[in-house]
Amino acid sequence: MKSNPPRAEDERTGTWSEPAKAAPRDLTGLQLGDFRVDRLIGRGGMGEVYLAEQISLRRPVALKVLLPEWVSRPAYLSRFSVEATAVAKLNHPNIVQVYALGEADGVHYIAMEYVEGANLREYLIRKGSLDIPLALSIMRQSGSAIGAAGEVGLIHRDIKPENLLLTRKGRIKVADFGLCRDTEADRVHVTQQGTTMGTPLYMSPEQAQGHALDHRSDLYSLGVTYYHMIVGEPPFRADSALALALKHVREQPVAMRVRRPDVPADLDRLVLKLMAKKAADRYQSAAEMLADLAKIRTQMSTIAGATALDLASLPTTAGAAEAADEARSLSGMEPATSRRGVDLAPLLRALRGGGASWFRPRLLAGLAVAAAAVGALAGWRARTAERAAERGRGAAAAPALGIGPRWESAPRRESAEAQYRYAWLAAPPDRLAAAWLAVPGYFPESYEWASAAYLQLGRALYRDRDLGRVVALARDVRAWRARQTRDAQLADVLDAAEALLRRDVDGVIGRLRRILESKDRPLSDPGLIDFGVEIVADALRAIDQPGATGAAAQRPDLAVLRGRLLLLRNRVLTTDLAVR
Structure with missing residues (x-):
């Protein structure tokens, strides 16, 4: 798993009070159970992510560690455990795998699949809005992942570009189920109705209001994420988290075709339906959305050459030719003629x-x-x-x-x-x-x-x-x-x-x-x-x-x-x- 960049102060909101922060620590070089910590690769509000090696299998892993100030709070320690056990239910090619949940010397950790590449937010910052064939491939893969989670009763609750990881081979991996809720595990009351968790730029209207959620909230957040990657910017902007949340509740997004006229009308309708204010007006399952997406991809299949993920400018990325082949195969399009030389894609x-x-x-x-x-x-x-x-x-x-x-x-x-x-x-x-x-x-x-x-x-x-x-x-x-x-x-x-x-x-x-x-x-x-x-x-x-x-x-x-x-x-x- 690749960690997220540090969040802006107003990017994440919550109704809980944060504990006093403990003194900074560095786990580099330590051994936690079967894992030897290499280096820090990311930090979030509740945890840190280290690159580590699983000693017994000699493979790299992403080690997600709960910060000390949260360990003393039972609800958050429980949520940390729920994340691991919930994702462990899934065996899906587009979801980051969980290898182990453990504790050593008071350090609580989750060992996860290490994804070498970049997250979608980083890619968008460097490359701008995505070409339509590439966007369709990302939509198909991420929609399939969220559909699989919904089928076993899991709600991600924090779908956003940072949590869509792009591998070297052009695959999408959905990460960070840290806010997920197992709708079938009623014995675990980690999140309560009336509690707002998530990222305001991408949260659903019902999530912004602290209402009860189901899998259709994740579909809304997917729609906002898709809008962002196709148009190049989110549908709503505001000066504060509260103002942003109100826009999700009250304002209709501008159609993508207004901001980007080449967007096919059917694709525009699909994304706007995902972003319907009322959950009943959205797709009722990821499978329904994927069926409409398949029709759009079929209509466009006559266009030669899906655009490959161009990760060459990112620090941890290699294998451009392999990524191109993989992205073409995933999108279901015929490969385009190879063009060598200067990369003019940004232009x-x-x-x-x-x-x-x-x-x-x-x-x-x-x-x-x-x-x-x-x-x-x-x-x-x-x-x-x-x-x-x-x-x-x-x-x-x-x-x-x-x-x-x-x-x-x-x-x-x-x-x-x-x-x-x-x-x-x-x-x-x-x-x-x-x-x-x-x-x-x-x-x-x-x-x-x-x-x-x-x-x-x-x-x-x-x-x-x-x-x-x-x-x-x-x-x-x-x-x-x-x-x-x-x-x-x-x-x-x-x-x-x-x-x-x-x-x-x-x-x-x-x-x-x-x-x-x-x-x-x-x-x-x-x-x-x-x-x-x-x-x-x-x-x-x-x-x-x-x-x-x-x-x-x-x-x-x-x-x-x-x-x-x-x-x-x-x-x-x-x-x-x-x-x-």
């Missing part, structure tokens, strides 16, 4: 990611350099008229295909939807623009998917600060099927992006104001609204840069625009949820 995620982290100038600058290097070898160039003729009249009618790079270099898929998902999930970073252009290039008559691809292309070009192509795309899209409202609106938003790239903040304000005040074409596409929010956020950052002029007058106008866009986005989202 790709900068373009694909959601939330406030979409604009990352340093990463985008790196992508521009990498694209230029690869382009010199691959022959990035504008598409010629002869190639347009070869592809037929339909392709020639689609706009922006000549702005480069060659969209024909992207492999053709069997449908416009599959082509779009290829661009999101499988396109190499240096060919991302070509992959987006391939959607209208190969399927010019599939208007919905072509239009959606132009939006994503526009956002990618804007983030890459490619002024020339932003202008060209706006011009071509505006002339294409002018009767289509969404494309005209995309051109208008691209005009605002162009203004900001030219450092014309007043132009941004004027263009976005006209868009919002238009009665002929009211803005209603959440992706376009989010693009506007992104531009305003970047404009606010721009006026705070040294040497910027007019900030005092511009900041209030930008703040009003941002507020109007966010309100509009929430209104569109509410309507969308009502329809669904």
Whole structure:
């Protein structure tokens, strides 16, 4: 087992009083029963975790030791024992195994499987939001683990990214059942109704209120964790644990597709159902959730190449090729062609990611350099008229295909939807623009998917600060099927992006104001609204840069625009949820 990082002061909450802390101790080098302690690898609120060796079997173990100040409290000593005996009931490939429970020289310990790798929180901090195939694999494995625990009456009570461990082979291990409750062991009254335990960022509404829990509380926490790893941030933020708990009780989360438009609608519905406020409205078992998840994975199985766990940047990780093979096999997808050389995954995620982290100038600058290097070898160039003729009249009618790079270099898929998902999930970073252009290039008559691809292309070009192509795309899209409202609106938003790239903040304000005040074409596409929010956020950052002029007058106008866009986005989202 790998230990969790130290918790922030307001991350964990409880209704119990903490005992006075004992003097620090170091067990390094000691022998506790059959275990020789090597070094401290983590510390939590109630215990410490050491890397140790089981002498008789000569294998590494994680030794979880209860802190001295808790040993004198019978309830917590009992809970420590319950954790070991509860998890020992389970023999599941996605749950950290318990080897032994013991006491030596007044030290109470649990010997557990040592997982070499990282936890999901560490991975998210380093890599950002996950690609969809990888997220689906993690969902399947962790859901299976929590389902197995629920079948024997165990409630984890503290599901969160820190407790999902990623092994070197790409497997998920659910850890830290330290707050678990055995619903069948009524003789052990470790937790009482009215007691709040868990982590506020991920706890269920009933858990936040201290109500009685069942396995559906764990399903809610899984939903919050899935939301975090797919979008890149938790659904709720607050300044205190109490305020955060109230949000779980009262507020509806923003749909993932608003923050990350490439999320499949069925996956969005699955996660939001896990996060229903009332337990009766959620999935009633992990098995139900896994059945729907299997359908989503089947629908996406035509996309070649699941993204492997990229743990190479983490200190304890090795075997990248092995991890890639394992992650592909677990996700049920066909392996992608091996790509050697510089790892551009972080740069790709900068373009694909959601939330406030979409604009990352340093990463985008790196992508521009990498694209230029690869382009010199691959022959990035504008598409010629002869190639347009070869592809037929339909392709020639689609706009922006000549702005480069060659969209024909992207492999053709069997449908416009599959082509779009290829661009999101499988396109190499240096060919991302070509992959987006391939959607209208190969399927010019599939208007919905072509239009959606132009939006994503526009956002990618804007983030890459490619002024020339932003202008060209706006011009071509505006002339294409002018009767289509969404494309005209995309051109208008691209005009605002162009203004900001030219450092014309007043132009941004004027263009976005006209868009919002238009009665002929009211803005209603959440992706376009989010693009506007992104531009305003970047404009606010721009006026705070040294040497910027007019900030005092511009900041209030930008703040009003941002507020109007966010309100509009929430209104569109509410309507969308009502329809669904």
